[in-house]
Amino acid sequence: MEKVMNWDEWADLDAIGLAELVKNGQISSQEVAKQVTVAIKALNPEINAVIEIFDDAVHDPMKDGTNPDGVFAGVPFLMKDLGPTVKGRLQEMGSLFMQGNRSKADSFLTEQIRKAGLNIIGRTTTPEFGLCSSAENPAVYVTRNPWNLDYTTCGSSAGTAAAVAAGIIPISHATDGGGSIRIPAGVNGNIGLKPSRGVFSVAPYGSDLMGAVSAQGCITRTIRDTAAFVDSCRGGAPGEFMPYWMPTEPYAELIRRDPDKLRIAVSHEWGDYRATPEIVAELERSARFLEKLGHHVEWVIPDIDFQTAYGAQTSCYIMNFSQVIADLLEQKGLERPPVDLIESMCTKVWEEGRIASYTDRAKMQAAFNRTSRKLGTFFEDWDIILTPTMALPTPKIGTKEYLTTSDNPSVHDWFENLWSIFAYTSIANLCGLPGISLPMAELKNGLPLGIHALARQGNDGLLLQLGAQIERALDGKWNHGRRPDVHVTSIKLNVR
Template sequence: MKLVMDWNEWSDLDAMGIAELVRNGEITPREVAQQVSAGVEALNPEINSVIEIFDDVVKDPLKDGMDPEGVFAGVPFLMKDLSSTVKGRLQEMGSLMMKGNRATADSFLTKQIRNAGLNIIGRTTTPEFGLCSSAENPDVYITRNPWNLDYTTCGSSAGTAASVAAGIIPISHATDGGGSIRIPAGVNGNIGLKPSRGVFSAAPNSSDLMNVVSAQGCHTRTIRDTAAFVDNCRGGAPGEFMPYWKPSESYTEQIRRDPKKLRIAVSHEWGDYRATPHIVAELERAAHFLEGLGHHVEWVVPDVNLHAAYEAQTSAYIMKFAQTISNILEQKGLERPPADLIEPMCIRVFEEGRFASYAERARMQGVFNKTSRELATFFEDWDIILTPVMASPTPLLGTKEYLTISDNPSVYNWFENLWGIFAYTSIANLCGLPGISLPMAEMENGMPFGIHALARQGDDGLLLQLGAQIERALDGKWNHGRKPAVHVSEI
């Protein structure tokens, strides 16, 4: 099959750039879908990021209801195999237990994605139920980092991160319950925004009330793609418990201007956790860069009881995932998770959380409330908090202490291991704040590393505006202009 463009040209375009070519009649949605399909075929044997391509929608991009008049004009899109459902398609959630599970309807966000002109052509890998930090159960699949195949992509938006980084697709779906958009974006060299609470709907099967820590979003390679995705896919479905809001100005317009001089607090000291010396040096370099853009930058430790926050979030995740597994067991007429179909740590989480009381949930919510108030008070003096995206380097594949195939007998010790490396992102989920990972730094081994920025609730546009200012200052050269070892330009 002859492709519509060569791979260097393809990988230099973002989603909005491809959409412009489609609108100008230079290429068609079918041709660009075929390009992505060819990229998956070429690279998936190495990185294992895509579970399935929907060949019928590649052939006929209008088949499932994509609106070609939407802003993305038929640009291909991959869905993470978790959360938002796609009518008639498998959603197996990274679990042997869910093999053959097929969605009966589009979720609300899926409809918004189609209305925005994105053509959903396949699904990407995720760890079981999105609980852990890497999609690597050998009985399901192992997703590899395209920068170095010996390393994880982190997670839980694993396949999306690898697919975007490898140049296969410019934009792909992601979700974030504690950093699952931002962490894999950071270690794969992508842009990953976790939006504020009240931006993307979880309807109809969930809500912000039921699933308070989780958010949806995407990975991209440019700020304008992320801005366009949020502008065109946001909004609440009928019957939302929480208020859904829109800014007075679209993010697409806002990012055209530099932000005002910002007050930026920089810290890697986060509760009991500290980053490694090299990561601190990279954070310091990023802070100097922002100072050079005219912002006020100061090293400050937020006055927040982060120890209490981690304990509350551990409780939240145990209760949330125990309920997720309980619901699946009920649907299947089972009382307990089959040990051969559900991973060991997921079973332990189920056991720990299935009998949690309302009193335990109320205590958790009390800490959430107190933490949110403390951080909001901090944001009265600061516009941005700048941290690393992780406290330690990207783990090698097979680092079982972070995986749900871990044999750690203690659920709480397992979560403590997670907080030790993924220290900085989960506060945004607890408080409903926006957070973004920007590919500005790199590890000692040359792999990419994200610099993480947080803003007060509702200031998503400010994060994107700052990201756009940085992008312009870098002349668009995120990751110092480098590409991964496994990349479509090498096909």
Template sequence: MTLAMSWDEWARHDATALAALVRKGALTPAELAAQAAAGIARTNPTLSAVVEVFEDVVADPSKDGLNPEGPLAGVPYLMKDLGPTLKGRLQEMGSRLMQGNRATADSFLTSRIRNAGLNVIGRTTTPEFGCCSSAENPAMYVTRNPWDTSYTTNGSSAGTAAAVAAGVLPISHATDGGGSIRIPAGATGNIGLKPSRGVFSIAPNLSDLSGLVSIQGCHTRTVRDTAAFVDACRGGAPGEFMPFWQPEEAYSTLIQRDPGRLRIALSHEWGDYRATPHFVAELERVGRFLESLGHHVEWALPQVDFRAAFAAQTTCYISNFAQTVNNLITARGLERPPEDLVEPINIRIWEAGLHTSFTERAKMQAVFNTTSRAFGAFFEDWDIILTPITALPTPKIGTTEYLTISDNPSVLDWFGNLWRNFAYTPLSNLCGIPGISLPLATQESGLPLGIQAQARQANDGLLLQLAAQIERALGGRWNDGRRPGIHVTQD
């Protein structure tokens, strides 16, 4: 098959540039879809990032309702196999229990994605129900990091992280209930924004009130693609419980200007959790770089009861996931999760959280409130807080203590192990504030290390402004201009 572009040319184009070529008539959506499908075929045998390619939509991008006038018209896009549903398509959530599960309707966000002109051509991998930090169950698939295939991508947006990093396509769907956009972006050298609450709808099956901590988003390789995606896909569906806000100015316009001089706090000591010395040194180096751009940078920390906050977050996850699992098994006429179809930790979460009392949830919500207020007070004095994306290095494939196939008998100990590694991302979900992972540092293993910036509620635009300023200062060379070893440009 003759492709529309060389692989080097393909990898140089972000989503915004591809859409511009389509608008000019230089390329068609079908040509872009064919190139992305070829990229999947080229990398997926090694990475296991993509569960399914929709061959009918590759052949005919208009088939499922792509808007040819959208700002990202014709750009191929992959949907994480969790979250928004696609009418008539499988959604199996990384679980043997859900094999053959087919959606009957598009989610509201799916309609926004299609209206933006994105062409959804397939599904990417996720751990079972998105619950753990790696899409790594040999009974399903093992998604590998394109920078070094002996390592995980982290998760739960694992396949998206691998596909974008490997140059398969410039933008792909991700979700984040405690870091699942930002953590895999950090380990694979992508840009990953978790927006504030009130940006992307999870209608019709959930709302910000019932979902509480989970939000939608994407991975990209350029800031302008992230801005374009948020601009095009944000907004609430009819009947939202929470207000969905609009910025005064489109992010695609805002990011063309540098922010003013920002007050940026560096931090890595979050309660009981600390980053490794190498990660701290990388954070300090990035802080000095931001000083060179004219910002004020020093160490500072919100006055948060971190132990209470992480305990409340654990209660939230256990009780939310227990209900998710219960809804899925009830719909199948089952009384409990079958051990041959549901992973051990997810069964233990179901057992531990199914009967969470209103009193326990009320205590959790009280801590959510005090934690959010503490971050709010902090952002009266600071514009940004900067952390490493994780406290510990990305695990190698087969490190089971982070996986829901773990044999750990204690759910609380299992979550405690997650927090030791992934300390810096979950509280932004608790508070509903935005956070972004930027590929600014390197782990000792050679893998990328994301540096996370967080800001006050609804200040997503400031994060993107800062990211765009950094991108310009780097000449667009995220990851020092390096590409991973598994990449569409590599034979």
């Protein structure tokens, strides 16, 4: 039996660190991929983060076009089971209805990921169609938080966040339609950047014009991994409807310098929503930390109509997800979602969205526009808005009110429950802003709590620059240097 790298050493390496070892000939990309599979097989029975391993990509990392000269040099990568397609691989979207669905071609972003040198070796869990806050349907799978298995990972990038937190893999794909990168990153102690609209392409099956709120990205454990991913994978495909942001210098270079003194507006009282005292205390502590780094910090609530914004976001979700389900039904020649194959709240969303009119969508877009203009004006005076990633503590597994298996008769009330806990992230999707969750805080029960920063559109680099400054100030010890209960360093068998 072949020995693997020491697990403590493995856990201390990020994707760039692994890539450097590969480039120096100290380890091969195949050996790195095999190490990931050992970790998956050891820990996945507890956390249920990975759906499938692509054995052929493990044994031959370059077979699907991975670029060995890319910045990541063949480092393994897991794809969330939603969003960009991977040629010849299953994409089942967390749904019994989509079992056996196999993609015919790589999406544009998939090609960019391969060019960056990432070897796609498997897929991670997500709730049905990415709609709810937790990958938690026992008929499909239940993904658990590696910090405490009684709690959810949140979502919808559930498996990715759990796999990165557990040390299985240093970087993995994620998507964000209302916080689905930042929320699971926050509750699992990872770094999660939701980029600006116009950074990552969703070609060829969609565009920013068609699906304005959803963004692609990754979850990592270091700022430099996120910066390298954005640098290498960004850009528009032929036929985009809008220009794509391009920085004046690579983020990998930018993050080496501290930002200038920033004007940081701190808040948590957004419309009817408030964070719990425990979470507010952690936000205050983080604000003081940033003040000590030399930034101007002040408690200021953005002057926007929050309730109208949340209402517009609810309308957007209902219309968008309803259309997704309608398209899938049409492909299969069905008139209604099968009761035993599509979860109850997804069916209710489909029903509600069917009666939406063009006028409803125009009103939604007008609310998006007003909110974006107001926040744009706010960012004339402030560089950063700082909030918690969530308003309420991480739910336990089985908290059904946030799930698409909920028996809530009202779609709108169900969404209201979501906004009450995920109050701060969706505004970035609505306005196309960048947002990042940083693992700076923790709850009294020991679970991580993400601190959330927003910046003006296109200013993704500033968020990464601030994150890098914090990371240096912490000597790289996010989560106060703690590791989850379920972690690769607990693996006893050191062979494969």
